[in-house]
Amino acid sequence: LPKLPVPPLRDTLTKYLDSIRATVTDKQYEKTQEIVKEFGSPGGLGEFLQKKLLEHAEMQDNWVYQFWLDDMYMKVRLALPINSNPGMVFPKQNFNDQNEQLRYAARFISGILDYKVIIDSHLLPIDRARSREKGQPLCMEQYYRLFTSYRYPGVGKDCLVTSQAQQQVHENEHIIVVYRGQLFALDVVCNSIRLSDDNIYSQLKRCVRMAQEEIDNHLRNYGNKPLPVGIMTSASRDVWAAVRRTMAENPTNQSYMAEIESCMFVVCLDDKSDVSMANQMIHGLGSQFNSVNRWFEKTMQFIIAEDGACGLCYEHSAAEGIAVVQLIEHLLAYMFLQRRKLTRMQSMCDLVPPRHLKWEISNDVMEKIKIAANELDRFLSINNLDLYVLRYEGYGKEFPKSQNMSPDAYIQIALQLAHYKIHQKLVSTYESASIRRYREGRVDNIRACSVEALRWCEAMVHGDKIDAGTKISLLRNAVKKQTDIMVQAILGYGIDNHMLGLRQIAEDTNIPTPKIFADVTYKQSNHFALSTSQVVPTTMDAFMCYGPVVPDGYGACYNPHTSSILVCLSSFRESSTTDSRTFAMALAQTFDEMKQLCLAASSSVTSSSSLVSAANQK
Ligand code: COA
Secondary structure, rough: OOOOOOOOOOHHHHHHHHHHHHHOOHHHHHHHHHHHHHOOOOOHHHHHHHHHHHHHHHHHHHHHHHHHHHHHHOOOOOOOOOOOEEEEEEEOOOOOOOOHHHHHHHHHHHHHHHHHHHHHHOOOOOOEEOOOOOOOOOOHHHHHHOOOOEEEOOOOOEEEEOOOOOHHHHHHEEEEEEEOEEEEEEEEEEOEEEEEEHHHHHHHHHHHHHHHHHHHHHHHOOOOOOOOOOHHHHHOOOHHHHHHHHEEEEEEEEHHHHHHHHOOEEEEEEOOOOOOOHHHHHHOOOOOOOHHHHHOOOOOEEEOOOOOOEEEEOOHHHHHHHHHHHHHHHHHHHHHHHHOEEEEOHHHHOOOEEEEEEOOHHHHHHHHHHHHHHHHHHHHHHHOOEEEEEEEOOOOHHHHHOOOOHHHHHHHHHEEEHHHHHHHOOOOOEHHHHHHHOOOOOEEEOOOOOHHHHHHHHHHHOOOOOOHHHHHHHHHHHHHHHHHHHHHHHHHHHOOHHHHHHHHHHOOOOOOOHHHHHHHHHHOOOOOOEEEEEEEOOOOOOOEOOOOOOOOEEEEEEEEEOEEEEEEEEEEEOOOOOHHHHHHHHHHHHHHHHHHHHHHHHHHHHHHHHHHHHHHOO
């Protein structure tokens, strides 16, 4: 694959000014314009940093990869649940009892192993761009990281490690099973033979029985349940990093951690709960519920609950949703076909028993676990994460296509108007743009809060006297601008990565923070009060969801189906300015209005063109 280009400095600076215009005052804009001018002046700091960045790019496969990974994930100290890990909801199942749950889980695990065989044999078909320079091959590295990566906590900075050795086929491979906070290492491939569904089922039953025995013993001996170590991974990164370091001084604990870090994936056998599945997948509902049943920093955590709720919680730094969705599509298809291949029955006595990870915990660490549990509960007790899943049935992506508009740009512009209706302003908006056309490509940002979008929003909200013809042309203008920004971002000419690169080069060169990055406008432009992305599972009942990235913002993960649009909206109840349901209602109304506007405009075009043709006939 080609290397990601470093965009020309002048282009990025011009686009940067354009991108902030709709969200800052005239006075602030003028000030920023001056700062940008000085930065970009001939022989100025911008040129110096650009030169250094080009030199850095020469030596790297992808000049932004590490900068971006650190900035987006590794240096972020916030707790993983809600702030970073997305959740994904799968079609709900009906289990009559725990045996059915475990049988389903066994088949589910087989389905993942089935996919793993394809990954290990490097037989995944190479993804190709579906539009804009259609057919270009896309970077596949993320797929290979799904089962081989681990996000190690560190004080000040985490570290994503992908084991190259693990990318080869192994004779023995294990997973981690969690039941009621008890963790088990379970071998699912032994001497290169995959366990059969029946054997996995028997082993899961063993895990459940052993966990329950441990919990009952603890209750009998100490009057309380064993402390769930996994909840520590829900703490802020610095806190967990310090506790982990202490725990790892004990060789037993260290070997358990190694089991978790080197496993393929985690399977959480959850208890039933009566709240939304999306909440369950994102955070597990607190220490009295299923948050004890997690290990938040392992890349893939699959959740299968007793009440049939199924989904996943995934640690985001190793891969974007697209790779995860491909795996899920395979998995659900596998489950549907209920195939049982490449498995061989073994008698129970041949099976290595699951290894129960019985931690040795000091009093000090016990206190830390209690604090972590309280912290999470305090956050969740006020039911802070406000999720609303909008299933808009009015139309799907075919409608914007019929209007010769990009569905993605159309939805982004709708999100802008919905926001404007509620808050009477536009805000800095993030949309993930895949840059997998390039070596080691991850994402850049598509910024939707353009001046063109603002003009359209103003006309729609305040323009009673503005006619439909003008409004549709403002809409088309906004969609066109959005499409241009999107195309530039996916072709490697976005501005966010480039600005980050220049900032990071300055930092690495020990240059005092350049004015352009200390400017309040730059900070504001990185406060993403609307954080969005398109994630497109084809299964109707499966969707992805995540929390907002700032306290006063929204998250919006959407899937334009052929004839419906699913949008999972999130915000924090602690914020007095946001409300997910209100946003969802405004968005649904906006989708209706946009269609009416397009149809009104096309019918007026049709009626005027039929007048012309009637006149011609006369
Ligand atoms: N008229 C008619 N049809 C059009 C059109 C137009 N003007 N513009 C686009 N279309 C069609 C496309 O050909 C495509 O057709 P298809 O359904 O047959 O494939 C369809 O509309 C969708 O195109 P569009 O909505 O423009 O977007 P896209 O599918 O190219 O996706 C991004 C755009 C930015 C979402 C995508 O490039 C991307 O980067 N995705 C990754 C996002 C990501 O990383 N998410 C995970 C985050 S964890």
